[in-house]
Amino acid sequence: MSRVAHATRSSSIGVAVIVAALAVLALAPFWGDRQTLRLLAEIFTFVALASLWNLLAGYAGLVSVGQQAFVGLGGYLLFALAMLLDVHPIAAILIAGPVAAAVAIPVAALIFRLRGAYFAIGTWVVAEVFRLLASQISVLGGGSGISLPAAMVISMAPSRQAREFEIYWLALALTVIVLGAIVALLRSRHGLALTAIRDNEMAAQSSGIDVTRIKFFVYVLTAFGTAMIGALIFLQKLRISPDTAFSVNDWTAFVIFITVIGGIGRIEGPIIGTIIFFMLRQTLADLGSLYLLMMGAVAIVVMLWAPKGLWGLIAERYGWQALPLQRHLVPAAKAEETGRKP
Amino acid sequence: MEWVNVILQGVLIGGLYAMFAAGLSLIFGVMRLVNIAHGDLIVLAAYVALMVTQTLGVDPLTSLLLVTPIMAVIGYALQRGLLNRTLGDDLLPPLLVTFGLSIIIQNGLLELFTADSRKLQVGSIEIETFQLMQGVWVGLLPLIQFLVAVAVIAALQALFYRTALGRAFRATSDDQAVAQLMGLDTRHVFAMAMALSLAVIAIAGVFLAVRSNFDPAIGPARLIFGFEAVIIGGLGNMWGTLAGGVILGVSQAIGAQIDPGWQLLAGHLAFLAILVVRPQGLFPKVSG
Numbered sequence: 001m002s003r004v005a006h007a008t009r010s011s012s013i014g015v016a017v018i019v020a021a022l023a024v025l026a027l028a029p030f031w032g033d034r035q036t037l038r039l040l041a042e043i044f045t046f047v048a049l050a051s052l053w054n055l056l057a058g059y060a061g062l063v064s065v066g067q068q069a070f071v072g073l074g075g076y077l078l079f080a081l082a083m084l085l086d087v088h089p090i091a092a093i094l095i096a097g098p099v100a101a102a103v104a105i106p107v108a109a110l111i112f113r114l115r116g117a118y119f120a121i122g123t124w125v126v127a128e129v130f131r132l133l134a135s136q137i138s139v140l141g142g143g144s145g146i147s148l149p150a151a152m153v154i155s156m157a158p159s160r161q162a163r164e165f166e167i168y169w170l171a172l173a174l175t176v177i178v179l180g181a182i183v184a185l186l187r188s189r190h191g192l193a194l195t196a197i198r199d200n201e202m203a204a205q206s207s208g209i210d211v212t213r214i215k216f217f218v219y220v221l222t223a224f225g226t227a228m229i230g231a232l233i234f235l236q237k238l239r240i241s242p243d244t245a246f247s248v249n250d251w252t253a254f255v256i257f258i259t260v261i262g263g264i265g266r267i268e269g270p271i272i273g274t275i276i277f278f279m280l281r282q283t284l285a286d287l288g289s290l291y292l293l294m295m296g297a298v299a300i301v302v303m304l305w306a307p308k309g310l311w312g313l314i315a316e317r318y319g320w321q322a323l324p325l326q327r328h329l330v331p332a333a334k335a336e337e338t339g340r341k342p
Numbered sequence: 343m344e345w346v347n348v349i350l351q352g353v354l355i356g357g358l359y360a361m362f363a364a365g366l367s368l369i370f371g372v373m374r375l376v377n378i379a380h381g382d383l384i385v386l387a388a389y390v391a392l393m394v395t396q397t398l399g400v401d402p403l404t405s406l407l408l409v410t411p412i413m414a415v416i417g418y419a420l421q422r423g424l425l426n427r428t429l430g431d432d433l434l435p436p437l438l439v440t441f442g443l444s445i446i447i448q449n450g451l452l453e454l455f456t457a458d459s460r461k462l463q464v465g466s467i468e469i470e471t472f473q474l475m476q477g478v479w480v481g482l483l484p485l486i487q488f489l490v491a492v493a494v495i496a497a498l499q500a501l502f503y504r505t506a507l508g509r510a511f512r513a514t515s516d517d518q519a520v521a522q523l524m525g526l527d528t529r530h531v532f533a534m535a536m537a538l539s540l541a542v543i544a545i546a547g548v549f550l551a552v553r554s555n556f557d558p559a560i561g562p563a564r565l566i567f568g569f570e571a572v573i574i575g576g577l578g579n580m581w582g583t584l585a586g587g588v589i590l591g592v593s594q595a596i597g598a599q600i601d602p603g604w605q606l607l608a609g610h611l612a613f614l615a616i617l618v619v620r621p622q623g624l625f626p627k628v629s630g
Contacts, residue, residue: 065441114573114621117437118376120376121566121569125566125610125613129607132610249445256441290449292448296449297446303434
């Protein structure tokens with residue numbers, strides 16, 4: 001009998017490379033200096049944010065330009081829980097996820113009334129509302145923001161080095177969890193439905209997929225992950241203000257450019273995109289606003305002439321996939337053959 | 343009387359928001375394109391006006407004679423050279439390309455003009471006011487601006503329903519393929535729509551610049567105001583857009599009167615409230 005398989009030779013190599021890379025990254029505190037650890041932790045958070053946006057826009061077709069709403073919400077939840085309710089920062093990060101998901105449900109019910117591009121701007125309005133509300137909360141610094149009290153920071157770990165390690169491992173672990181959850185989702189029945197929606201929404205609907213329900217589910221799930229990453233980001237920064245927490249440039253423009261350049265609608269895209277983004281940033285950051293201008297131009301060029309991004313080009317040229325996601329049919333004879341070999 | 347003044351101010355600024363919205367509504371109607379760079383183009387127009395007034399020494403309202411055609415040409419070129427390539431069944435390319443454009447314009451302006459805020463001076467009409475009735479005062483400039491907004495909306499309406507170009511717009515909007523079969527060059531029709539949208543943007547930009555300070559970063563908020571006015575008014579209805587702008591302006595004015603921190607929030611909440619009770623907007627003509 002034929003069977004459906006996910007793995008290919010390239011995905012087996014890909015998984016091996018990823019496992020090896022994770023091992024090296026997990027040991028980074030023993031080989032890297034403080035600067036390297038900070039940079040890596042920042043890279044992890046962008047990989048996670050871009051992967052979440054990719055799930056939302058690339059697979060579910062929900063192009064949001066308002067994900068900063070949930071980054072900022074997560075950040076503010078961390079500060080509120082830690083400062084007002086004395087919750088341990090790591091516990092606060094874990095609580096931020098479900099709370100944001102609960103907030104996302106009524107938000108989705110509201111903005112799902114807008115379609116297509118108007119949905120995109122609707123998400124932005126929501127993020128603006130969150131920003132304006134945050135600047136009204138005077139116990140959290142109002143419009144000018146607030147720093148996490150030193151006692152709170154010290155409560156995490158006694159020495160500065162131990163704290164740096166803790167935050168680094170936390171960032172790595174959270175990013176692996178987010179990516180793992182996305183991969184697990186895409187390999188599930190829902191993932192098949194999502195891939196179908198990505199490729200042709202109308203065909204997916206006529207095959208009996210409840211498109212709206214899946215989109216709603218993905219929106220809420222993305223809010224969950226984005227808020228946890230947001231809480232983590234502001235634990236790294238130790239300071240929050242409405243303008244940084246709900247910044248459309250930092251948490252949406254960059255994330256969109258990363259995903260588009262790397263390859264939208266593919267799980268590998270955001271990872272490749274983040275590596276390119278940080279390489280460009282390390283070399284061109286001195287240019288200031290010109291650098292952003294160039295990012296915008298590169299994103300336009302990629303969108304017009306290589307809409308599947310860099311990984312899309314590679315995947316089409318060589319048929320590679322770094323993670324076993326695509327389903328393909330293994331013919332009967334071959335399946336039996338592989339079945340016989342233990 | 344205080345509240346009458348507040349609401350009147352809100353109505354007058356609503357005219358400006360309607361001008362932000364009219365260009366957005368126009369191109370969405372003709373080619374289903376939502377231009378994320380719309381607000382940044384308004385700010386670009388303000389800077390073009392700044393350069394024109396500084397080099398030629400004319401006043402801002404006269405500068406419109408130059409700024410409007412400049413912006414229209416930019417719009418035509420933008421559509422022919424870039425945006426036409428993004429149109430199709432896929433939603434993502436136009437959205438992301440205009441988003442990239444928004445970042446390019448913002449940072450380009452920042453590079454050229456720094457982050458300092460600017461303002462255009464129009465001389466004495468800026469401060470002239472007259473009394474409408476006992477205790478109710480109206481500024482001359484806000485009144486002119488509102489009347490211009492009404493004129494712009496009326497002109498767009500007339501153009502849409504009484505001219506050959508308007509017929510081409512409506513035909514392309516209804517069915518692009520059939521419009522092409524009838525001999526319309528849709529690439530040109532789209533470019534004309536974008537040119538017209540940017541001509542409206544030019545007027546909006548100049549009035550924005552004489553009314554308040556501007557800097558390269560304020561574009562996105564103008565996009566959001568325009569967008570909210572379009573949705574409140576209902577898609578595809580120009581006069582509805584004016585009503586949407588007025589509702590937004592009045593909500594903001596009332597919010598600001600209660601607490602200065604509530605000005606923008608009140609506008610957004612009014613928009614969200616309309617979305618809850620009447621998602622198709624108040625006076626819809628087409629469905630999204």
